[in-house]
Amino acid sequence: MLAPSTTTTRLPRRSINWLRAIALLLVTLAPVCQAADRDLLQLFVTDPYLELHTGPGRGYPVSQVVARGDSVDVLYRKTEWYKVRTERGVEGWASEASLMRTILADGSAFKVDRGNRDGYRTHNWEFGILVGDYAGASEFGGLAAYSLTDHLKAELYGAQFLGNIYNGYIVDVGLNHVFMPEWRFSPFVTLGTGVERVEPRTTLVKPVNQNYQTAYVGFGARYYLARRFFVRAEYRSHTVFTNTDSNEVKTEWKIGFAFFY
Amino acid sequence: MENRLRILLLASLLTTTSGCATMHKLWPWGHREVDAQVAAQKADADADAAAAAADTAAPPTVIEPQVVRRKIKVPKIKAKNIELGVNYGEISIESYTAAPVWGVTADYHITEDFFFEAAGGQAQAGETSFETLSGDIQLLTPAERQFTYYNLSVGYNFLPGEVFLGRNHAMTSGFYILGGMGGVKFEGNSTFSANFGAGFRVLPNDWLSVRIEAQDIVFKSDFLGTNRLRNNIKAYIGASVYF
Numbered sequence: 078m079l080a081p082s083t084t085t086t087r088l089p090r091r092s093i094n095w096l097r098a099i100a101l102l103l104v105t106l107a108p109v110c111q112a113a114d115r116d117l118l119q120l121f122v123t124d125p126y127l128e129l130h131t132g133p134g135r136g137y138p139v140s141q142v143v144a145r146g147d148s149v150d151v152l153y154r155k156t157e158w159y160k161v162r163t164e165r166g167v168e169g170w171a172s173e174a175s176l177m178r179t180i181l182a183d184g185s186a187f188k189v190d191r192g193n194r195d196g197y198r199t200h201n202w203e204f205g206i207l208v209g210d211y212a213g214a215s216e217f218g219g220l221a222a223y224s225l226t227d228h229l230k231a232e233l234y235g236a237q238f239l240g241n242i243y244n245g246y247i248v249d250v251g252l253n254h255v256f257m258p259e260w261r262f263s264p265f266v267t268l269g270t271g272v273e274r275v276e277p278r279t280t281l282v283k284p285v286n287q288n289y290q291t292a293y294v295g296f297g298a299r300y301y302l303a304r305r306f307f308v309r310a311e312y313r314s315h316t317v318f319t320n321t322d323s324n325e326v327k328t329e330w331k332i333g334f335a336f337f338y
Numbered sequence: 339m340e341n342r343l344r345i346l347l348l349a350s351l352l353t354t355t356s357g358c359a360t361m362h363k364l365w366p367w368g369h370r371e372v373d374a375q376v377a378a379q380k381a382d383a384d385a386d387a388a389a390a391a392a393d394t395a396a397p398p399t400v401i402e403p404q405v406v407r408r409k410i411k412v413p414k415i416k417a418k419n420i421e422l423g424v425n426y427g428e429i430s431i432e433s434y435t436a437a438p439v440w441g442v443t444a445d446y447h448i449t450e451d452f453f454f455e456a457a458g459g460q461a462q463a464g465e466t467s468f469e470t471l472s473g474d475i476q477l478l479t480p481a482e483r484q485f486t487y488y489n490l491s492v493g494y495n496f497l498p499g500e501v502f503l504g505r506n507h508a509m510t511s512g513f514y515i516l517g518g519m520g521g522v523k524f525e526g527n528s529t530f531s532a533n534f535g536a537g538f539r540v541l542p543n544d545w546l547s548v549r550i551e552a553q554d555i556v557f558k559s560d561f562l563g564t565n566r567l568r569n570n571i572k573a574y575i576g577a578s579v580y581f
Contacts (some may be wrong), residue, residue, distance in 0.1 A: 116413050117413065118412060118413050118415060131500060131508065131510060132498065132500070132510030133450060133510075134450045134495070134498045134510075134512070135498075135500030136454065136497070136499065136512075137498055137499070137500070137510055138500070151415055152416075152419070153416040153417070153418055154415050154416070154417050154420060155417070155418050155419060155447065155450075155544075155580070156447050156448065156449050156450045157449060157450060158450060159415065160544065181410045181412070182410055183410045185407070187411070187412075206454070206490055208519050214530070215519070215530035216518050217490060217520065237521060238529035239521050239528055240530070243529045244527075276528070278527055278528075289386070294532055304449075306448070317447060334492075336448070
Protein backbone atom coordinates (compact mmCIF):
# COMPACT_ATOMS: atom_id res chain seq x y z
CA MET A 78 0.00 0.00 0.00
CA LEU A 79 1.26 3.47 -0.87
CA ALA A 80 1.63 5.91 1.95
CA PRO A 81 2.03 9.70 1.60
CA SER A 82 5.67 10.63 1.36
CA THR A 83 7.16 11.81 4.57
CA THR A 84 10.27 13.27 3.00
CA THR A 85 8.63 15.73 0.65
CA THR A 86 6.90 18.76 2.05
CA ARG A 87 3.47 19.26 0.63
CA LEU A 88 2.48 22.59 -0.86
CA PRO A 89 -0.39 24.42 0.77
CA ARG A 90 -3.66 24.28 -1.16
CA ARG A 91 -3.44 27.92 -2.27
CA SER A 92 -0.05 27.35 -3.92
CA ILE A 93 -1.41 24.30 -5.67
CA ASN A 94 -4.23 26.41 -7.10
CA TRP A 95 -1.70 28.92 -8.31
CA LEU A 96 0.37 26.22 -9.90
CA ARG A 97 -2.74 24.86 -11.58
CA ALA A 98 -3.54 28.28 -12.94
CA ILE A 99 0.00 28.67 -14.28
CA ALA A 100 -0.07 25.19 -15.78
CA LEU A 101 -3.41 25.97 -17.44
CA LEU A 102 -2.00 29.21 -18.78
CA LEU A 103 1.04 27.40 -20.17
CA VAL A 104 -1.15 24.77 -21.80
CA THR A 105 -3.31 27.43 -23.43
CA LEU A 106 -0.29 29.44 -24.50
CA ALA A 107 1.65 26.49 -25.86
CA PRO A 108 -0.28 26.29 -29.17
CA VAL A 109 0.17 30.04 -29.57
CA CYS A 110 3.93 29.64 -29.25
CA GLN A 111 3.90 26.77 -31.73
CA ALA A 112 1.84 28.86 -34.10
CA ALA A 113 4.44 31.59 -33.75
CA ASP A 114 7.09 29.05 -34.77
CA ARG A 115 5.18 28.23 -37.91
CA ASP A 116 4.90 31.91 -38.74
CA LEU A 117 8.58 31.99 -39.69
CA LEU A 118 9.31 32.77 -43.29
CA GLN A 119 10.41 29.68 -45.20
CA LEU A 120 12.75 30.17 -48.14
CA PHE A 121 13.91 27.59 -50.67
CA VAL A 122 17.42 27.64 -52.05
CA THR A 123 17.71 27.93 -55.84
CA ASP A 124 21.44 28.57 -56.06
CA PRO A 125 23.68 25.49 -56.08
CA TYR A 126 24.08 26.17 -52.37
CA LEU A 127 23.45 28.85 -49.76
CA GLU A 128 26.34 29.81 -47.51
CA LEU A 129 25.76 30.31 -43.80
CA HIS A 130 28.29 32.38 -41.86
CA THR A 131 28.99 32.24 -38.15
CA GLY A 132 28.21 35.94 -37.71
CA PRO A 133 26.33 38.79 -39.37
CA GLY A 134 29.11 40.02 -41.63
CA ARG A 135 31.10 39.05 -44.69
CA GLY A 136 34.25 38.64 -42.61
CA TYR A 137 32.84 35.84 -40.47
CA PRO A 138 33.70 32.35 -41.73
CA VAL A 139 31.27 30.11 -43.58
CA SER A 140 30.30 27.24 -41.30
CA GLN A 141 27.45 25.55 -43.20
CA VAL A 142 25.95 25.31 -46.65
CA VAL A 143 22.37 24.54 -47.59
CA ALA A 144 21.86 22.56 -50.80
CA ARG A 145 19.62 23.59 -53.68
CA GLY A 146 16.00 22.68 -53.04
CA ASP A 147 16.36 22.65 -49.26
CA SER A 148 14.69 25.31 -47.20
CA VAL A 149 15.61 27.63 -44.35
CA ASP A 150 13.45 29.42 -41.79
CA VAL A 151 14.25 33.10 -41.29
CA LEU A 152 14.46 33.99 -37.59
CA TYR A 153 15.49 37.67 -37.57
CA ARG A 154 18.01 40.02 -39.09
CA LYS A 155 20.84 42.34 -38.16
CA THR A 156 21.44 45.00 -40.79
CA GLU A 157 21.61 43.12 -44.11
CA TRP A 158 22.27 39.69 -42.57
CA TYR A 159 19.56 37.18 -41.71
CA LYS A 160 19.72 34.54 -39.00
CA VAL A 161 18.26 31.37 -40.53
CA ARG A 162 17.61 27.83 -39.35
CA THR A 163 18.02 24.88 -41.72
CA GLU A 164 15.73 21.86 -41.90
CA ARG A 165 18.23 20.03 -39.72
CA GLY A 166 18.03 22.71 -37.07
CA VAL A 167 21.43 24.27 -37.76
CA GLU A 168 21.48 28.05 -37.42
CA GLY A 169 23.67 30.53 -39.25
CA TRP A 170 23.75 33.93 -40.93
CA ALA A 171 22.91 34.38 -44.60
CA SER A 172 23.50 37.58 -46.51
CA GLU A 173 20.59 39.54 -47.90
CA ALA A 174 22.10 39.34 -51.38
CA SER A 175 22.15 35.53 -51.27
CA LEU A 176 18.63 35.30 -49.82
CA MET A 177 17.31 37.48 -52.61
CA ARG A 178 18.08 34.55 -54.93
CA THR A 179 15.82 32.18 -52.94
CA ILE A 180 12.11 31.57 -53.49
CA LEU A 181 9.07 31.34 -51.27
CA ALA A 182 6.97 28.16 -50.95
CA ASP A 183 4.65 29.41 -53.72
CA GLY A 184 7.55 29.75 -56.14
CA SER A 185 7.75 33.52 -56.15
CA ALA A 186 11.06 35.26 -55.56
CA PHE A 187 11.94 36.59 -52.10
CA LYS A 188 12.08 40.35 -52.26
CA VAL A 189 13.45 42.85 -49.78
CA ASP A 190 12.82 46.55 -49.89
CA ARG A 191 16.38 47.79 -49.52
CA GLY A 192 15.55 51.30 -50.55
CA ASN A 193 16.35 52.65 -54.01
CA ARG A 194 16.12 55.71 -56.19
CA ASP A 195 12.35 55.38 -56.44
CA GLY A 196 12.18 55.44 -52.66
CA TYR A 197 14.49 58.45 -52.65
CA ARG A 198 11.97 60.27 -54.82
CA THR A 199 8.80 59.08 -53.08
CA HIS A 200 8.76 58.32 -49.36
CA ASN A 201 6.93 59.31 -46.21
CA TRP A 202 9.57 60.00 -43.61
CA GLU A 203 13.13 61.26 -43.40
CA PHE A 204 15.42 61.31 -40.40
CA GLY A 205 18.92 62.66 -40.13
CA ILE A 206 21.67 64.03 -37.97
CA LEU A 207 23.52 67.20 -38.95
CA VAL A 208 26.50 69.18 -37.71
CA GLY A 209 27.47 72.70 -38.60
CA ASP A 210 27.89 76.26 -37.53
CA TYR A 211 25.28 78.59 -36.04
CA ALA A 212 26.46 82.20 -35.95
CA GLY A 213 29.98 81.19 -35.01
CA ALA A 214 28.99 78.47 -32.56
CA SER A 215 29.37 74.77 -33.28
CA GLU A 216 26.06 73.08 -33.77
CA PHE A 217 24.72 69.53 -33.91
CA GLY A 218 21.16 68.40 -34.21
CA GLY A 219 18.53 66.02 -35.48
CA LEU A 220 15.98 66.36 -38.24
CA ALA A 221 12.65 64.70 -39.00
CA ALA A 222 10.60 65.40 -42.13
CA TYR A 223 7.27 64.20 -43.41
CA SER A 224 6.56 64.26 -47.14
CA LEU A 225 3.33 66.04 -48.01
CA THR A 226 4.11 65.42 -51.69
CA ASP A 227 7.26 64.29 -53.47
CA HIS A 228 8.25 67.95 -53.67
CA LEU A 229 6.98 69.40 -50.42
CA LYS A 230 8.02 68.29 -46.95
CA ALA A 231 7.14 69.44 -43.44
CA GLU A 232 10.25 69.55 -41.28
CA LEU A 233 11.15 69.62 -37.62
CA TYR A 234 14.73 70.37 -36.63
CA GLY A 235 16.25 70.64 -33.17
CA ALA A 236 19.87 71.49 -32.39
CA GLN A 237 22.22 72.57 -29.70
CA PHE A 238 24.92 75.12 -30.40
CA LEU A 239 28.00 75.66 -28.26
CA GLY A 240 30.24 78.67 -28.79
CA ASN A 241 32.78 80.84 -27.08
CA ILE A 242 30.36 83.65 -26.27
CA TYR A 243 27.08 81.84 -25.87
CA ASN A 244 25.48 78.41 -25.95
CA GLY A 245 21.92 77.58 -26.70
CA TYR A 246 19.28 75.58 -28.51
CA ILE A 247 17.17 76.07 -31.59
CA VAL A 248 13.96 74.36 -32.62
CA ASP A 249 12.64 75.05 -36.12
CA VAL A 250 9.46 74.03 -37.91
CA GLY A 251 9.15 74.67 -41.62
CA LEU A 252 8.48 73.64 -45.15
CA ASN A 253 11.01 72.28 -47.61
CA HIS A 254 10.51 72.35 -51.35
CA VAL A 255 12.60 69.94 -53.42
CA PHE A 256 12.70 71.06 -57.04
CA MET A 257 13.58 67.78 -58.74
CA PRO A 258 13.12 64.92 -56.30
CA GLU A 259 14.08 62.38 -58.98
CA TRP A 260 17.53 63.87 -59.44
CA ARG A 261 20.36 62.27 -57.53
CA PHE A 262 21.68 65.71 -56.67
CA SER A 263 18.58 67.73 -55.99
CA PRO A 264 18.46 71.28 -54.65
CA PHE A 265 15.78 72.62 -52.33
CA VAL A 266 14.61 75.79 -50.65
CA THR A 267 13.26 75.99 -47.15
CA LEU A 268 11.19 78.45 -45.11
CA GLY A 269 9.96 78.35 -41.54
CA THR A 270 9.83 79.61 -38.02
CA GLY A 271 11.26 78.58 -34.68
CA VAL A 272 12.53 79.47 -31.27
CA GLU A 273 16.04 80.13 -30.04
CA ARG A 274 17.27 79.85 -26.47
CA VAL A 275 20.50 81.69 -25.75
CA GLU A 276 22.62 81.04 -22.68
CA PRO A 277 25.47 83.59 -22.56
CA ARG A 278 28.81 82.19 -21.38
CA THR A 279 30.35 84.31 -18.76
CA THR A 280 32.14 83.57 -15.57
CA LEU A 281 31.93 87.12 -14.25
CA VAL A 282 28.22 87.84 -13.99
CA LYS A 283 25.29 85.53 -13.56
CA PRO A 284 24.08 84.92 -17.12
CA VAL A 285 20.49 85.56 -18.11
CA ASN A 286 19.03 82.96 -20.45
CA GLN A 287 16.70 84.33 -23.08
CA ASN A 288 14.20 82.86 -25.51
CA TYR A 289 13.46 84.47 -28.86
CA GLN A 290 11.20 83.72 -31.74
CA THR A 291 12.89 83.34 -35.10
CA ALA A 292 12.04 82.99 -38.77
CA TYR A 293 14.30 81.53 -41.41
CA VAL A 294 14.80 81.12 -45.13
CA GLY A 295 17.39 78.86 -46.65
CA PHE A 296 18.54 76.69 -49.49
CA GLY A 297 20.44 73.47 -49.78
CA ALA A 298 20.85 70.23 -51.62
CA ARG A 299 20.52 66.53 -51.08
CA TYR A 300 22.61 63.83 -52.67
CA TYR A 301 21.53 60.18 -52.85
CA LEU A 302 24.20 57.74 -51.65
CA ALA A 303 22.76 54.21 -51.73
CA ARG A 304 19.88 52.19 -50.35
CA ARG A 305 18.05 54.50 -47.93
CA PHE A 306 20.75 57.05 -47.37
CA PHE A 307 21.50 60.50 -48.61
CA VAL A 308 23.64 63.47 -47.64
CA ARG A 309 22.00 66.77 -46.93
CA ALA A 310 23.67 70.16 -46.73
CA GLU A 311 22.03 73.53 -46.32
CA TYR A 312 22.35 77.17 -45.47
CA ARG A 313 19.80 79.09 -43.43
CA SER A 314 19.46 82.74 -42.57
CA HIS A 315 17.64 83.24 -39.27
CA THR A 316 16.00 86.49 -38.27
CA VAL A 317 15.83 86.66 -34.48
CA PHE A 318 13.04 88.85 -33.13
CA THR A 319 14.82 90.38 -30.14
CA ASN A 320 13.40 92.78 -27.52
CA THR A 321 15.54 95.57 -28.90
CA ASP A 322 14.57 97.89 -31.76
CA SER A 323 16.45 96.01 -34.44
CA ASN A 324 16.19 92.33 -35.24
CA GLU A 325 19.29 90.21 -35.30
CA VAL A 326 20.30 88.07 -38.28
CA LYS A 327 22.15 84.81 -37.71
CA THR A 328 23.49 82.55 -40.41
CA GLU A 329 23.63 78.82 -40.13
CA TRP A 330 25.12 76.13 -42.33
CA LYS A 331 25.06 72.43 -41.69
CA ILE A 332 25.70 69.07 -43.31
CA GLY A 333 24.69 65.58 -42.33
CA PHE A 334 23.45 62.11 -43.07
CA ALA A 335 19.80 61.28 -43.50
CA PHE A 336 17.75 58.24 -44.38
CA PHE A 337 14.20 57.82 -45.59
CA TYR A 338 11.31 55.36 -44.98
CA MET B 339 -25.21 -65.86 -92.05
CA GLU B 340 -25.09 -64.95 -88.44
CA ASN B 341 -22.26 -62.57 -89.21
CA ARG B 342 -24.24 -60.80 -91.92
CA LEU B 343 -27.17 -60.30 -89.57
CA ARG B 344 -24.85 -58.91 -86.90
CA ILE B 345 -23.37 -56.38 -89.33
CA LEU B 346 -26.81 -55.30 -90.47
CA LEU B 347 -28.06 -54.78 -86.99
CA LEU B 348 -24.95 -52.85 -85.99
CA ALA B 349 -25.14 -50.72 -89.10
CA SER B 350 -28.79 -49.87 -88.48
CA LEU B 351 -28.02 -49.08 -84.83
CA LEU B 352 -25.21 -46.78 -85.82
CA THR B 353 -27.40 -44.88 -88.25
CA THR B 354 -30.23 -44.46 -85.76
CA THR B 355 -27.98 -43.33 -82.95
CA SER B 356 -26.17 -40.83 -85.11
CA GLY B 357 -29.60 -39.53 -86.14
CA CYS B 358 -30.45 -39.17 -82.48
CA ALA B 359 -27.37 -37.10 -82.00
CA THR B 360 -28.41 -34.72 -84.75
CA MET B 361 -31.97 -34.62 -83.47
CA HIS B 362 -30.97 -33.90 -79.89
CA LYS B 363 -33.17 -30.85 -79.84
CA LEU B 364 -36.19 -33.09 -79.83
CA TRP B 365 -35.17 -34.58 -76.52
CA PRO B 366 -36.87 -32.98 -73.52
CA TRP B 367 -33.70 -32.80 -71.41
CA GLY B 368 -30.82 -30.67 -72.50
CA HIS B 369 -33.07 -27.79 -73.62
CA ARG B 370 -32.35 -25.78 -70.42
CA GLU B 371 -28.63 -25.99 -70.97
CA VAL B 372 -28.97 -24.69 -74.48
CA ASP B 373 -31.19 -21.84 -73.30
CA ALA B 374 -28.56 -20.86 -70.74
CA GLN B 375 -25.89 -20.82 -73.42
CA VAL B 376 -28.00 -18.65 -75.64
CA ALA B 377 -28.73 -16.29 -72.76
CA ALA B 378 -25.04 -16.06 -71.93
CA GLN B 379 -24.21 -15.29 -75.54
CA LYS B 380 -26.90 -12.67 -75.62
CA ALA B 381 -25.65 -11.14 -72.41
CA ASP B 382 -22.12 -11.00 -73.87
CA ALA B 383 -23.43 -9.27 -76.94
CA ASP B 384 -25.36 -6.80 -74.82
CA ALA B 385 -22.27 -6.07 -72.75
CA ASP B 386 -20.22 -5.54 -75.90
CA ALA B 387 -22.85 -3.20 -77.25
CA ALA B 388 -22.92 -1.26 -73.99
CA ALA B 389 -19.16 -1.02 -73.98
CA ALA B 390 -19.20 0.19 -77.57
CA ALA B 391 -21.84 2.73 -76.67
CA ALA B 392 -19.76 3.84 -73.69
CA ASP B 393 -16.70 4.19 -75.93
CA THR B 394 -18.51 6.45 -78.33
CA ALA B 395 -19.89 8.62 -75.45
CA ALA B 396 -17.84 11.53 -73.84
CA PRO B 397 -14.82 10.24 -71.83
CA PRO B 398 -15.44 10.30 -68.06
CA THR B 399 -13.36 12.75 -65.94
CA VAL B 400 -10.80 10.66 -64.14
CA ILE B 401 -9.18 13.17 -61.68
CA GLU B 402 -10.77 16.42 -60.74
CA PRO B 403 -8.02 19.16 -60.67
CA GLN B 404 -8.33 20.48 -57.15
CA VAL B 405 -5.06 22.42 -56.99
CA VAL B 406 -5.40 25.50 -54.81
CA ARG B 407 -2.31 27.73 -54.96
CA ARG B 408 -0.83 28.29 -51.53
CA LYS B 409 -1.06 31.88 -50.50
CA ILE B 410 2.19 32.86 -48.79
CA LYS B 411 1.87 35.70 -46.37
CA VAL B 412 5.40 36.98 -45.94
CA PRO B 413 5.81 37.60 -42.21
CA LYS B 414 7.68 40.66 -41.07
CA ILE B 415 11.26 39.80 -40.27
CA LYS B 416 12.33 41.23 -36.95
CA ALA B 417 15.32 43.54 -37.22
CA LYS B 418 17.77 43.65 -34.35
CA ASN B 419 19.63 46.82 -35.30
CA ILE B 420 19.31 48.81 -32.10
CA GLU B 421 21.79 48.29 -29.31
CA LEU B 422 21.34 49.81 -25.85
CA GLY B 423 24.09 49.60 -23.31
CA VAL B 424 25.68 50.76 -20.09
CA ASN B 425 29.35 51.15 -19.36
CA TYR B 426 31.72 51.85 -16.53
CA GLY B 427 35.35 52.84 -16.51
CA GLU B 428 37.90 55.49 -15.75
CA ILE B 429 38.34 58.94 -17.26
CA SER B 430 41.47 61.01 -16.98
CA ILE B 431 40.19 64.58 -16.93
CA GLU B 432 43.04 66.81 -18.01
CA SER B 433 44.41 69.00 -15.20
CA TYR B 434 42.36 66.99 -12.70
CA THR B 435 42.72 63.54 -11.25
CA ALA B 436 41.36 60.49 -12.96
CA ALA B 437 37.86 59.58 -11.91
CA PRO B 438 35.43 56.70 -12.31
CA VAL B 439 32.96 57.31 -15.14
CA TRP B 440 29.69 55.64 -16.03
CA GLY B 441 27.76 56.06 -19.22
CA VAL B 442 24.98 54.90 -21.46
CA THR B 443 25.01 54.25 -25.22
CA ALA B 444 22.37 53.80 -27.88
CA ASP B 445 23.55 52.45 -31.21
CA TYR B 446 21.77 52.05 -34.49
CA HIS B 447 23.46 49.71 -36.93
CA ILE B 448 22.84 50.92 -40.47
CA THR B 449 24.88 48.35 -42.35
CA GLU B 450 27.27 45.64 -41.27
CA ASP B 451 30.02 48.27 -41.52
CA PHE B 452 28.54 51.52 -40.20
CA PHE B 453 26.60 52.48 -37.11
CA PHE B 454 25.43 55.61 -35.33
CA GLU B 455 25.98 55.98 -31.63
CA ALA B 456 24.47 58.40 -29.15
CA ALA B 457 26.35 58.37 -25.86
CA GLY B 458 26.33 60.18 -22.56
CA GLY B 459 27.95 59.84 -19.19
CA GLN B 460 29.13 61.41 -15.99
CA ALA B 461 32.16 61.54 -13.74
CA GLN B 462 33.05 63.47 -10.62
CA ALA B 463 36.38 65.22 -11.15
CA GLY B 464 38.94 65.37 -8.37
CA GLU B 465 41.14 68.33 -7.52
CA THR B 466 43.65 70.12 -9.70
CA SER B 467 47.28 70.05 -8.63
CA PHE B 468 46.93 73.70 -7.67
CA GLU B 469 44.07 72.97 -5.32
CA THR B 470 45.90 70.05 -3.76
CA LEU B 471 49.07 72.05 -3.15
CA SER B 472 47.45 75.27 -2.02
CA GLY B 473 45.50 73.79 0.81
CA ASP B 474 42.02 75.19 1.27
CA ILE B 475 41.51 76.95 -2.05
CA GLN B 476 38.70 75.37 -4.07
CA LEU B 477 38.22 76.57 -7.65
CA LEU B 478 34.98 74.69 -8.23
CA THR B 479 31.86 73.76 -6.33
CA PRO B 480 31.01 70.04 -6.24
CA ALA B 481 28.29 70.66 -8.85
CA GLU B 482 30.79 72.32 -11.19
CA ARG B 483 33.15 69.42 -10.66
CA GLN B 484 30.66 67.09 -12.27
CA PHE B 485 31.93 66.20 -15.74
CA THR B 486 29.01 65.40 -18.06
CA TYR B 487 29.50 64.47 -21.69
CA TYR B 488 27.11 63.60 -24.51
CA ASN B 489 27.80 63.05 -28.18
CA LEU B 490 26.67 61.66 -31.49
CA SER B 491 29.16 59.49 -33.36
CA VAL B 492 29.53 57.48 -36.51
CA GLY B 493 31.27 54.15 -36.11
CA TYR B 494 32.93 51.75 -38.50
CA ASN B 495 33.33 48.03 -37.86
CA PHE B 496 36.47 46.35 -39.09
CA LEU B 497 38.51 43.18 -38.53
CA PRO B 498 35.52 40.92 -37.83
CA GLY B 499 36.34 37.51 -36.49
CA GLU B 500 35.84 35.02 -33.74
CA VAL B 501 37.32 34.58 -30.31
CA PHE B 502 37.57 31.14 -28.78
CA LEU B 503 36.97 30.20 -25.20
CA GLY B 504 38.62 26.84 -24.78
CA ARG B 505 37.82 24.04 -27.17
CA ASN B 506 34.05 24.28 -27.43
CA HIS B 507 33.06 27.92 -27.45
CA ALA B 508 33.44 30.46 -30.22
CA MET B 509 32.04 33.99 -30.07
CA THR B 510 31.83 36.52 -32.87
CA SER B 511 33.86 39.65 -32.32
CA GLY B 512 35.11 42.73 -34.08
CA PHE B 513 37.03 45.96 -33.75
CA TYR B 514 35.46 49.32 -34.43
CA ILE B 515 36.49 52.93 -34.59
CA LEU B 516 34.18 55.85 -34.01
CA GLY B 517 34.21 59.60 -34.00
CA GLY B 518 31.69 62.32 -33.46
CA MET B 519 30.70 65.60 -31.90
CA GLY B 520 28.88 66.62 -28.81
CA GLY B 521 29.05 68.68 -25.70
CA VAL B 522 30.78 68.64 -22.34
CA LYS B 523 29.30 70.28 -19.27
CA PHE B 524 32.11 70.98 -16.84
CA GLU B 525 33.48 73.82 -14.70
CA GLY B 526 30.12 75.55 -14.88
CA ASN B 527 30.10 75.74 -18.67
CA SER B 528 28.84 73.79 -21.61
CA THR B 529 31.46 73.40 -24.31
CA PHE B 530 31.46 71.92 -27.76
CA SER B 531 33.47 68.71 -27.90
CA ALA B 532 34.81 66.27 -30.42
CA ASN B 533 35.33 62.63 -29.58
CA PHE B 534 37.12 59.75 -31.23
CA GLY B 535 38.04 56.29 -30.12
CA ALA B 536 38.29 52.61 -30.85
CA GLY B 537 36.96 49.50 -29.24
CA PHE B 538 36.65 45.76 -29.35
CA ARG B 539 33.30 44.03 -29.19
CA VAL B 540 32.53 40.39 -28.34
CA LEU B 541 29.08 38.86 -28.72
CA PRO B 542 28.52 35.90 -26.37
CA ASN B 543 25.17 35.41 -28.14
CA ASP B 544 23.04 37.22 -30.68
CA TRP B 545 21.43 39.68 -28.28
CA LEU B 546 24.29 40.51 -25.95
CA SER B 547 27.49 42.40 -26.63
CA VAL B 548 30.44 43.10 -24.33
CA ARG B 549 32.91 45.80 -25.31
CA ILE B 550 36.06 47.46 -24.16
CA GLU B 551 36.66 50.87 -25.58
CA ALA B 552 38.91 53.89 -25.28
CA GLN B 553 37.82 57.37 -26.33
CA ASP B 554 39.27 60.80 -26.22
CA ILE B 555 36.84 63.63 -25.54
CA VAL B 556 38.41 66.92 -26.59
CA PHE B 557 37.10 70.35 -25.79
CA LYS B 558 38.51 73.84 -25.77
CA SER B 559 38.42 75.81 -22.56
CA ASP B 560 40.04 78.90 -21.07
CA PHE B 561 38.98 78.13 -17.53
CA LEU B 562 42.47 77.32 -16.29
CA GLY B 563 44.17 80.46 -17.60
CA THR B 564 44.89 79.80 -21.26
CA ASN B 565 42.47 78.89 -23.99
CA ARG B 566 43.63 75.46 -25.06
CA LEU B 567 42.41 72.04 -26.12
CA ARG B 568 41.92 69.64 -23.29
CA ASN B 569 42.03 65.89 -23.84
CA ASN B 570 40.06 63.62 -21.59
CA ILE B 571 40.83 59.99 -22.21
CA LYS B 572 38.24 57.53 -21.13
CA ALA B 573 38.61 53.75 -21.01
CA TYR B 574 35.70 51.57 -20.10
CA ILE B 575 34.03 48.22 -20.26
CA GLY B 576 30.43 48.01 -21.31
CA ALA B 577 27.58 45.61 -21.98
CA SER B 578 24.73 46.16 -24.37
CA VAL B 579 21.66 44.38 -25.59
CA TYR B 580 20.38 44.22 -29.18
CA PHE B 581 16.72 44.99 -29.82
